Amino acid sequence: MPIPVPVLSALLLGATAQFDLEITGVVPLGPAFFPTCVSIADLDGDGLPDLAVSGRNVAGRMAILRGQGPGLFGAPEPIVLGAQSDWVEIADFNGDGHQDLAVALRTTPGIVQILRGTGGGGFVFGPSLAVDRFPTCLAVHDIDGDGTLDLIVSNYGSDTLSVLRGHGDGTFASAERLLVGPALRRAPRPYHLLLHDFDGDGTADLAVNHTSTGRISVFRGHPDGAFTGPRILPSVSVACIAALDLDLDGRPDIASFGLAPTGGALRTFRNVGEPGGRPLRFEPGPTVLMGLWTWYLVAADLDRDGRDDLIASDASLNGLLLLKNNAVPGVITLGPPQPVPTGLFPRMIRPIDLFGDCMRDLVLVDIATHAVVVLRNRTLPAGPCAGPDLNSDGAVDFADLLILLGLWGGPGPAGDLDGDGTVGLADLLILLAAWSA
């Protein structure tokens, strides 16, 4: 039986605040914009991050917001697409040094619209890529290792994903189809997709949620860009998924959110497959009671402890729920959800360091208040960006341990991983916890 919102809210509000996030900016997008996704990169070449925002509005508009300084963004500059848009990604698809946009248009037949960057933040229409019904989510990656960026698209109105291989000049091959839910009785309605190397073979695998059947399909990626499977995980009612190492075993696990009334819980799946391309295997992990209308989920290390935490949006609580990852190797341990009011319905969230303090801040779009919201992360004072990876070589290992011991007893910020002003035992434990990751 679902817990009433007031009771749940009281429970959550009683939780210890483990993160300190403050709203530092709200940029209105205009009435009835209904923003659905935000993507962040320097679009105009001025060294500041800019925003591209898609929207499900009748005017078929998306918007560009130029960065104006740390955490500051200018007024929205509209781009008329002519159709509602559900997702936008930024990348240089044609290798000309200017960032381009790929936008999923909520149309049937579905279209991914490429907008070519012309420098200075301007865009012209590029190719319209045909996909299946109602594309809702995009991912950009070089899936076949040919040095050019490819696109993966989830098609909500079909049972498919579309794989569009890039040619490197801003054009793409015709879409290849992947069936999301073979052998199921209902249409899966794929929505949110992720690319991660789940089997540790060096190539990206692909996970996508079914909003209808509540399952998760995980496809195994191969070096030539092909995907096989999927492996279909049991039904849990899924609105969104995130990949992160929940048990500190070095392999990405999956966290998923369920929609009310059958959802309301964050569920975890431990990656228990054998490394090196063996069959993908996941087993259910702990479940955490969450809000009642959770929607989006993303992983980011909010406290620089080397462990990705979870950030969820919840319309019933009008904001975010933050879960601290307290895992020790082999054991999933998540802290209680910490609510952070941000508006009404945060639809999509991107973590990024906007203030240059090595903390992951958050940029979100609120589909109900038609605004972009910037949250500055003040959980820790400025410190080493690499976290426990003190030599920034991509691994937490013996070399980092030696560096930490060399800084022992000092005031930081180098080596002060917990931000308490001293390099000590707590920092050593953080480093050791992140060792295998």
Next chain:
Amino acid sequence: MHRIATAGAARHRITTAPARRWAMRGSVLATVTAVLAGGAAARYGSPPPPRACLESDADCFAPHDGTGCNWLPCCTRICEIDALCCNLVWDAFCAEAAQVLCDPPPACFTGVGDCFVPQAGPACGDEPCCYYICAIDPFCCLGRWDAVCAESARRLCATLDTCRLPPTTGELEQEACQAGSNDGCAENAFAPVQTLRPGTRIRGQVHAVIRRDTDWYALDLGAPTRLEVTLESEFPAELSIVAGTCEEGYEVLAVAHAVPCSMLTLHADIGADLAPGRILVVVGPGSGIGGIYDGIPCASRPPDWGPHIGRAYELGTRLRPPTGP
């Protein structure tokens, strides 16, 4: 180019008291009389519609104390889903179900243009073919008859209403229509599967009413082997070979789609022999863009519901020697 002759459905539609829903929309659709339905049933050899659907004069879209309602195709369909609507009372559930389900794609009645090429609007001019494709892909009638619809039509309409498998000498599937007794992992809870013996053939049937039937067959392998599965069907079919359990999740080893009345062969051992253990073979209605979730009822239906899509399939398996080390 192959064209499908228009069946008599539209020509036989009789304009008596229009159903409220259609009247509100200004539709030319009208109620089909019991007389016509009875004739159609006799022509198609299908069981008669529920008695309540023949006798009721009540509105399908409003709850009432009686059974059945006055729009025969709608009534028949709802009672197929929930027999209580014809046996006990036409309650709010029945009325709501009618609101949702008694909504055949009206575009097919007014569609124009060659079904085999994309059109500017929804639907196309060949009504049976239009119905058939819209059952597979509703967007062809709700959105636009685009290139995907035209491709499906070229591929599938040639077998419309003509593909019937010959009598079988194989074993029969043990699931009655809508019994759900071999649905495997297709739903949330694990359902039984039917055991399949290598080398034998199985004659089964599927249906698709809101959800599609999927028939799960288990094949227990005692030694490393290669597996070849064949499928011939009267409907566009999806054939999957999977391994795993419902509780931990299952992996799709291979999937392919069969065009009606053509033989599909699928190998589950690409690149390596199958390890000993249980392999599951799953058959369901589907096409290259996904499953078919509607338009294949258990019983034959009046022609006003569009063409009759066959339900039968013949599944075969063959083990081959392992490739060895």
